[in-house]
Every structure is written in structure tokens, then in C-alpha cells.
Amino acid sequence: MEKKIVLIDGHSILNRAFYGLPDLTNSEGLHTNAVLGFLNIMFKILDEEKPEYLTVAFDLNKPTFRHEMFQEYKGTRKSMPEELREQVPIMKEVLKAMGVNIVEKAGFEADDVLGTIAKTCEKEGYEVSLVSGDRDLLQLATDKIKIRIPKTKMSGTEVENYNTADVIEKYGVTPKQFIDLKGLMGDTSDNIPGVPGIGEKTATKIISQYDSIENAYEHVEEITPNKAREALKNHYDLAVLSKTLATIKTDCHIDFHISQAEIKNLTNEEAFVYFKKLEFKNLISRFQVDVSHNEGVEKLFKIITDFVEAENVFNKLLSQKTDDQSVVVGLQLIRENSTILGISLTFSEKDIYFIKVEGLISAAYLQDKVKNIVDHNYLIATNDLKSQLDFILATEKDPIADLGIGAYLLNPLKSTYHYDDIARDFLNLIIPNESELFGKISLIKAMDGSPEEFKNFCCYQGYVNYLGYDKLMKALKDTNMEQLFREIEMPLVFALFDMEQRGIGVNEGELKAYSERLGVKIAQLEKEIYELAGEEFNISSPKQLGVILFEKLRLPFGKKTKTGYSTSADILEKLVIEHPIVSFILEYRQLTKLKSTYADGLTAFISEDKRIHGKFHQTIAATGRISSTDPNLQNIPIRMELGRAIRKAFIPKEGYIFVDADYSQIELRVLAHMSGDEKLIAAYKEAQDIHRITASQVFHTPLEEVTPLQRSNAKAVNFGIVYGISSFGLGQDLNISRKEAESYINKYFETYPSVKNFLDELVAQGKKDGYVTTIFGRRRPIPELTSSNFMQRSFGERVAMNSPIQGTAADIIKIAMIRVNRKLKELNYRSRLILQIHDELLIEAHEEEKEQVMAILKEEMQNAAILSIPLEVDVNIGSNWYEAK
DNA sequence: GTAATCACG
DNA sequence: ACGTACGTGATTACT
Numbered sequence: 001m002e003k004k005i006v007l008i009d010g011h012s013i014l015n016r017a018f019y020g021l022p023d024l025t026n027s028e029g030l031h032t033n034a035v036l037g038f039l040n041i042m043f044k045i046l047d048e049e050k051p052e053y054l055t056v057a058f059d060l061n062k063p064t065f066r067h068e069m070f071q072e073y074k075g076t077r078k079s080m081p082e083e084l085r086e087q088v089p090i091m092k093e094v095l096k097a098m099g100v101n102i103v104e105k106a107g108f109e110a111d112d113v114l115g116t117i118a119k120t121c122e123k124e125g126y127e128v129s130l131v132s133g134d135r136d137l138l139q140l141a142t143d144k145i146k147i148r149i150p151k152t153k154m155s156g157t158e159v160e161n162y163n164t165a166d167v168i169e170k171y172g173v174t175p176k177q178f179i180d181l182k183g184l185m186g187d188t189s190d191n192i193p194g195v196p197g198i199g200e201k202t203a204t205k206i207i208s209q210y211d212s213i214e215n216a217y218e219h220v221e222e223i224t225p226n227k228a229r230e231a232l233k234n235h236y237d238l239a240v241l242s243k244t245l246a247t248i249k250t251d252c253h254i255d256f257h258i259s260q261a262e263i264k265n266l267t268n269e270e271a272f273v274y275f276k277k278l279e280f281k282n283l284i285s286r287f288q289v290d291v292s293h294n295e296g297v298e299k300l301f302k303i304i305t306d307f308v309e310a311e312n313v314f315n316k317l318l319s320q321k322t323d324d325q326s327v328v329v330g331l332q333l334i335r336e337n338s339t340i341l342g343i344s345l346t347f348s349e350k351d352i353y354f355i356k357v358e359g360l361i362s363a364a365y366l367q368d369k370v371k372n373i374v375d376h377n378y379l380i381a382t383n384d385l386k387s388q389l390d391f392i393l394a395t396e397k398d399p400i401a402d403l404g405i406g407a408y409l410l411n412p413l414k415s416t417y418h419y420d421d422i423a424r425d426f427l428n429l430i431i432p433n434e435s436e437l438f439g440k441i442s443l444i445k446a447m448d449g450s451p452e453e454f455k456n457f458c459c460y461q462g463y464v465n466y467l468g469y470d471k472l473m474k475a476l477k478d479t480n481m482e483q484l485f486r487e488i489e490m491p492l493v494f495a496l497f498d499m500e501q502r503g504i505g506v507n508e509g510e511l512k513a514y515s516e517r518l519g520v521k522i523a524q525l526e527k528e529i530y531e532l533a534g535e536e537f538n539i540s541s542p543k544q545l546g547v548i549l550f551e552k553l554r555l556p557f558g559k560k561t562k563t564g565y566s567t568s569a570d571i572l573e574k575l576v577i578e579h580p581i582v583s584f585i586l587e588y589r590q591l592t593k594l595k596s597t598y599a600d601g602l603t604a605f606i607s608e609d610k611r612i613h614g615k616f617h618q619t620i621a622a623t624g625r626i627s628s629t630d631p632n633l634q635n636i637p638i639r640m641e642l643g644r645a646i647r648k649a650f651i652p653k654e655g656y657i658f659v660d661a662d663y664s665q666i667e668l669r670v671l672a673h674m675s676g677d678e679k680l681i682a683a684y685k686e687a688q689d690i691h692r693i694t695a696s697q698v699f700h701t702p703l704e705e706v707t708p709l710q711r712s713n714a715k716a717v718n719f720g721i722v723y724g725i726s727s728f729g730l731g732q733d734l735n736i737s738r739k740e741a742e743s744y745i746n747k748y749f750e751t752y753p754s755v756k757n758f759l760d761e762l763v764a765q766g767k768k769d770g771y772v773t774t775i776f777g778r779r780r781p782i783p784e785l786t787s788s789n790f791m792q793r794s795f796g797e798r799v800a801m802n803s804p805i806q807g808t809a810a811d812i813i814k815i816a817m818i819r820v821n822r823k824l825k826e827l828n829y830r831s832r833l834i835l836q837i838h839d840e841l842l843i844e845a846h847e848e849e850k851e852q853v854m855a856i857l858k859e860e861m862q863n864a865a866i867l868s869i870p871l872e873v874d875v876n877i878g879s880n881w882y883e884a885k
Numbered sequence: 886g887t888a889a890t891c892a893c894g
Numbered sequence: 895a896c897g898t899a900c901g902t903g904a905t906t907a908c909t
Contacts, residue, residue, distance in 0.1 A: 730899070
């Protein structure tokens, strides 16, 4: 059996993959579809063939290249889209990491290189598989050279295979004759002219009969039809030239030795780094994640279960001097739910421990030791501090850093910032994460089941914290975000922890009564809807609802989604006049939403203490906002009265009241400040009603004469500006034409030219740097700005305009939260900050402190940032959240 | 697991 | 010609 070599036409396959897969990106916004598709094809072929050798050929310095898609158009060469261009170097790096032989030779076409290598290998007795998306290569097919053309189909990748016989069967000519065939018929995409007037059919007939162009010319008088005969007579030179152009060279001088093409370990550690970075989750399963990775470090990992040894470890650490805070301690609490399993502790390259709760080593003992370390001013490096603050009894005054938050500031677009993410992104270290190690098995089970993996899992966390600290702090310094990190994000961790601990009081009985009332009403609506529809169906299924409304009742459908008719509220609202069923459906939707998400949903979160302890997340939103889950307390209804009533169920504890404060139009004020627009600043300095004064200035109408319509239009434009204005979006919102929306926007920009200038500047900055920043230096990367796709690029532009505004507002309220929380504690007040809703803070205030609390809230919120216009804050009190707002 | 819908700022 | 407003999270249906 001959040995096998697989040759891949690099650009051709990359191109195929790019157009065959949807536009995938990793969490950093890097486009990855072409690379993924290439690797999928490559692995499929390798799995089938199990070759000994592999080589990929790329063209060099070729700014454009062909693709079948374009041939169908004009045969013009279209330049490579940016999304594909940026994947070419990545592809090469990935292949290099896998140890794959890459051939790229200046001055040669990939076809010629592949042809040469294929023939050379054939001569030396190897079996050759030549993988390309390009049918030109069929001329190289022999019994030993198989041309393989992958096709991306619904069911996955299928490959067409061509040896000599297959070419003859499919095209009626031999591979060698294929060149002559092309010489006659030409190939527009390859700039091969061919003979005018001779197409595929005629060319095939002639070549199969006469074997070659030259021979056909000798018998030219016999050729039929007449048209073809004359064409060949008149254009013989062109035919010969075309044949030369179509011939793939097989005798290039390239230094190729089969030994270079030997397949090494493709799934090695270096490649693993790339696969992780590109987030190829499926392909990663090809790598056996075994614990022998990073064997060197893992040998140093120690698990401590003996009390005396634990004492020795702590004593060793405590004997190191900390006057200058130079000793970094990587620390991570390891626990499952409420069970504390131990602590991961690293304080030098060699002191890497997991100290396990066992025997005399109790959780309380460890907590005490950790407190001792904190009190001695060691520099603590940990990850997700908020989740550990019930154990690590630190305060915001202590020198402690949360690496997850640091990594979030450096790239807020990622989805997780776990120890393996930090290790990969900052230490170039690939280590298995929890699910790779244990799957769905619980930590407690893994502790006994796979002790070695468990030890490594635990030790790595402290180790990564220890090593990552310097790297992250340097990166934050280099990006001017050190102050943001130290003075806003880290102190905020403590404020959010406090809020989660405190929770908010809920009247469970009221919530349940509310749910029952809704239930009754929903049942009535259901009945009426079924009656009007003439049948029963699932009203909550957009699919079934669409059939009823748009097919059975024949209502005009406004919009379609990918899967069917759109039944969204804004579409249905336009249909209210068409049929009485529509308003019932809208009401049904509203009530079921209130019941399931709020009345019943919230009830499920009430804990023993009759309070809801939601979670606040600091590393989710790309703009720097906080987010809320389990439950989401930042989207409790307020706009509609019926929903707003839910807020009556949120109550302060006995002896307390709610004090609620919210910023008035903070984002517009931030915009006025950041843009420095004189007229806008002047307007907002005096304005009671910002939208009204905007309307007055934009529509050149005296303030008193502004109509309600003008005001609401101005309001919509103001929102639009903050969202990153587009005439389409504004038109959609106001239900007016794009043209009209455009004229509103133009009027706005004429009135406030510096705003226009500012927004343009943000887009330009985003394009130049790849990111935009808030006043406090927070960054938002915008990879979409380089996209060649209009939609994506436009999105990037809106993000560039919106993020600095939304982000600065987020920074400001974070500062206010920290100061308010701090002040209430300093003054030993019983009042507590319990919620943040983006521009609003809610305090559960002791009745005796309410006046002071109102003053503190207003003061700290207004002065959290000093802008060129004052920040206005509205403060209200109430015996429940409904009243306080 | 994704799409559609809708709640908030 | 293209076809979306910015930022989130929860529920439901359905593959």
C-alpha cells in the first residue's frame, strides 16, 4: 500500500468555507467562519484518508482571487471582503501551530505549486489527494492523483472525488484533454479568453473527437457546425494561447521534500491555544485534555489536609514582610453551593497550595487565617470577589484585586472571565476548565472520584490569580484604566455585595393575590379569543397565532420573521381596527407576561426572610452598566399602570420607608457635556423640560407654543441621538417615513452642530483605535467598525456613538453608589442602599433618618461628576416602591 | 439551544 | 439595494 499525501489549495478552500458558513465570530468579535470551515474540511479529509503527509499551498501577494460565485456574475475579480482577509493570517498561524507544512512561493500560483508537488509525489510513488474548490485542477487527475472538491451542503460537507475515469465520466474528456477544452471554451474568471463563439458543448464535442486543439486544427475543415469551424480557423492563435494559460505547470522549481510534509501531532498544545481563542468548541474535543499539560507546574501543586502542615503554610506566608505591600497572594475560595471545600493559596512560584477542609482544618479556621492575611496588608489577588465576600472578610479599604473585573475592563465583550480565561488571555497558559475536567459531576464527587484533577483544578485558581495579578495591573495601567479599576470597579464590588445580602422586602400575599386576579382575567380573555377565532389554539405560540390571524382571519400581515409572520405588539397595534380579536390578544399577552414573569416569577425568589436577594453582575454589559438576574430587578414594570401596581408589593421592613432617587435625563446631559455644544448646554442649564426646549429650538417655535406633537417628536429625536441616530430607526419609532425622519435629524444637527461633530468624531475614533472610551476611561472595543457588511458596520457606528454616553452615565451612577453606600456606613445609619436601576437608586431608609438620607442621596448623586451642566436628581419617598417613584 | 416576544433604563 | 434604533434578562414554544 502506497503512502498518502493530502495537498490542500489553501485560498480556494478558505474561500469556500467563508461563503459556505454564516458569519461567525468569537466573543471578541474576531471573524472565524472561514478558518472553522477550512479546519472542518481538512479534518474530514484527514479522518477519511489517514494520510502520512499533508501540505497546504497559499498564493502570495494576491490581493484578489476568484470564487465560483463571482464567475456567475461578470467574471470580474472582486476584492476580498475584510471579514475574510483578516482570517488569512489567522489560518496560517493555526496551521503553523499544528505543525502543518505550508508552501507559499512568491511568483508562483498556488495551482502551479500544487501541480508540481502532486506530480513529484506521484513519481515518487505516493498516492495523492488534492483538495480544492477549483475545477481547474481536474487536469491533474490520474489514477494516483485524486482531485477532491468539497461541497458544503445542508447535511454537512460532501466531497466530490475525481480520478481519471471520473473526469471522463463527468466531462466526456480525459484530464489531459481538459486543458484543451478550457483553451477552446475559455474561463472568464481566470481571464482565459478561449475561442469566441465556442462554448462548453461544442468544445467538448471537438476535443473528445480530435483529442487536442492542435489536432483539431489539422482537421479543421471536417469540423461542424460551420460556426465553430470558422471560429477555430480565425482564432487558432488565441486557442493556443488560451491553452497555455489554462495549463497548470508541473515543473516549477520549488524546494519541496516529502519529509517536510510529514504529519506531526496536529492537536498539540500550541494549537489548543488557538482553538480556545477562536472558540471552536466542537473541534476542541479532538484534543485530549489530559492532566499532563503543564506538567512542570502541576508537580509543584500541594494539597494540604494535615493541620500542622496547614499551620506551617500560613506561618511561612506570614513570615514574609509586607510593609510595602509587595507580597501578592493568589487566593480563591473553593466551594460548592454553601459547602466550603477549602482555599486555594499561592504566594510564590513554588508555594502553591490547596488547603482542604478536613479533620482539624475547619472552614472557620480557614476563614480566620484568611482574615489574618487580609489584616496584614498582603496584596490579595482573587477572581469574582463578590461571591466570596461572605468568607473573605475584607473591606473596600483593603488591598485586594478582582482579576475577573480587571479582565472585563480590558475586554468587556467576553462572556466569561474564569481562571482558565485569565490564564489563556494573560498568561498564555492553557488549562482545563471545570466542565472539561469534571463534566456535570459535582465538585464534591470529583474530590473523591478524581483527586488528581481536583487538586489541579483548585491549585490552578490561586496560581492563576497570583501570576495574573502583575500582568493585569500592567495592562490596566497601559490602557489608562487603573484608576477606573481601583476607584470605581473594586469599591463597587462591596456595594453590590451589600445590596445582594440585604435584598428587598416583598409582600408575598399581595403578589399571590395579584397573580390570582390576573389568572381570572386571563381565563376570560382566553375564552373570548377562542370564540372569535372559532377554535382553540395556543395563543402564546407566535406560530399558531400567526396562522389564526393571517391565514384563517386573513388579516393583512405587516412583517415577516425568518420563521413566519411577525406577531409583535407594534404590528398587532396596527391591526386593532381590523378585527376585535387583536386587542384581546394584546391584552392577553400583557397579562400573561405580568403573571408568569412578575407575579409568579418573583414569588419563586422570595427567601426565608421574606425578601428577594437578586444578583447584580458587574462584568456582563459591554457599556459598563450593571445587570441584574435571579430575578431581574431592573425591569420591574412601570410604564403601564396595571404592571406598575406590582411595585406595591415591594416594601420596606418595619420602621423603614423607601427613598428613591433618579437622575433626570442623565444621558442627554452627558451628551451635552461631552459634545461641548454651547447651545445645548445653555438650553439644559435653564430647561425644566428638556424635550420641550429641544422642540422649541429645533422647530424654531417659542417655548410656550410648542405643541405636544412637536415635543414628542423632539423626545424621540433625543432618544435617537443617544442610541446612535439613524433615519431608519427614528422613522420606525415615530411611524413616519425615512425621509421625514431624516429631516428631523438634519434640523437637530443644524441646531446643535457640535453634537453632530462630536458623534462623527466618536465614529472616527472608533475606526482609528478600534475602541471608544467614556469620560472615566472605560473602553468599548468595536470590531464591527471594520466590517465590509453595511449592516454590521452601521451597527458599529451606532455603538461608537452610544457607548461613551451610556457608559459615562454608568460610571457616574457607580460613583454615586459607592459614595452613598460608604457614607451611610460611616455615619452608622441603619438606612441601606438596596437597588440600582441604571439611573435610579433605591434606599431602605430608617424613618428617623429619612430627611438625612434624602439629602445624602441628592448630594452624592448630583456631585458624583461635575459636568458643564448640573446633574439633576429627583428624590421621592413612599411606603412601597410604587409610591416612592 | 435558539427564536420570538416583551419588561426595564 | 441593502434593512436597525442602544443596553439588558425571563418566559414560552419548538427543534
